[in-house]
Amino acid sequence: MLDTKPLLFRSNTDFPAIRRGKLDILQVNLGYRCNLSCTHCHVNAGPTRTEMMTDETLRDVLRVLDTHQVGTLDLTGGAPELHPQFRALVETARAMDITVIDRCNLTILDEPGQEGLAQFLAQHQVKVVASLPCYSQKNVDAQRGKGVFERSIAGLQQLNAVGYGMADSGLTLDLVYNPGGAFLPPSQQKLEADYKQRLLEDFGIHFNHLLTLTNMPISRFGAVLLSKGLFDEYMQLLRENYSAANLDGVMCRNTVSVDWQGYLYDCDFNQMLNLPIENSSGGRRTLADLLQQSIAGHPIVVADHCYGCTAGQGSSCGGALS
Numbered sequence: 001m002l003d004t005k006p007l008l009f010r011s012n013t014d015f016p017a018i019r020r021g022k023l024d025i026l027q028v029n030l031g032y033r034c035n036l037s038c039t040h041c042h043v044n045a046g047p048t049r050t051e052m053m054t055d056e057t058l059r060d061v062l063r064v065l066d067t068h069q070v071g072t073l074d075l076t077g078g079a080p081e082l083h084p085q086f087r088a089l090v091e092t093a094r095a096m097d098i099t100v101i102d103r104c105n106l107t108i109l110d111e112p113g114q115e116g117l118a119q120f121l122a123q124h125q126v127k128v129v130a131s132l133p134c135y136s137q138k139n140v141d142a143q144r145g146k147g148v149f150e151r152s153i154a155g156l157q158q159l160n161a162v163g164y165g166m167a168d169s170g171l172t173l174d175l176v177y178n179p180g181g182a183f184l185p186p187s188q189q190k191l192e193a194d195y196k197q198r199l200l201e202d203f204g205i206h207f208n209h210l211l212t213l214t215n216m217p218i219s220r221f222g223a224v225l226l227s228k229g230l231f232d233e234y235m236q237l238l239r240e241n242y243s244a245a246n247l248d249g250v251m252c253r254n255t256v257s258v259d260w261q262g263y264l265y266d267c268d269f270n271q272m273l274n275l276p277i278e279n280s281s282g283g284r285r286t287l288a289d290l291l292q293q294s295i296a297g298h299p300i301v302v303a304d305h306c307y308g309c310t311a312g313q314g315s316s317c318g319g320a321l322s
Contacts, residue, residue, distance in 0.1 A: 211319030
């Protein structure tokens with residue numbers, strides 16, 4: 001795997017300095033194990049990864065949620081559902097009246113050991129954010145592997161069957177689009193309309209919203225860019241499409257990303273580049289540190305990859321910014 005960090009993290013980056021606001025969302029990476037190995041995956045997740053959050057760190061997650069009165073727990077991975085304590089964590093957080101997001105790859109719903117997952121998510125009113133990079137089988141299978149599109153459609157039908165994406169159910173199902181190459185996402189609003197029409201006509205599928213995400217030039221996707229000689233060209237594309245209007249909405253202002261070891265980052269992209277939130281002595285901050293003090297107002301670690309979140313219509317874990 002080619003390392004993109006030296007190309008992205010420059011002390012003289014000209015990306016604007018920004019600071020943190022109030023902590024509203026704790027995004028927790030439960031581990032890098034996944035049943036898929038997608039080409040656009042910025043965490044290099046896959047079936048052979050073994051990193052997994054410990055029970056002690058999970059307890060710190062719950063303590064931070066309570067101490068800072070965080071409104072949303074955003075669970076990611078890998079496939080977060082593969083963590084053995086995934087369901088227990090969801091149950092506890094929901095009992096605390098915290099909104100829980102499950103970033104689901106859809107195919108996990110038919111994996112051995114995941115029986116009843118759709119019903120569990122519905123029972124606890126978990127918000128499902130599901131990756132479906134296209135409504136075309138050819139494009140999805142090219143990005144995520146042969147047969148993934150068919151399994152994803154089956155997963156969406158499972159979720160619809162328990163009420164997700166259906167009017168007045170209160171069960172939110174959002175889909176995520178990633179470009180299939182070195183280009184920016186199209187208009188989120190227009191693409192959402194296309195997704196809704198095609199998925200309903202072809203498969204009878206309903207969902208709430210489409211979130212368009214820009215591919216970040218790091219990890220697996222960054223390595224692909226480097227291997228094809230497209231890294232500099234893609235970075236130039238991001239720079240040329242920078243929009244200052246997106247700065248107020250970037251996710252690092254109100255979100256803390258937590259890796260499987262409990263270390264803190266301004267976003268999950270910084271996590272993959274190993275750019276942690278540091279304490280006054282230059283050490284890494286952990287969940288335990290966050291129990292002792294707030295980091296509101298602290299400067300955010302920025303580098304050239306931050307242009308990915310501010311290019312065009314903007315990009316965050318919640319989709320387009322403008």
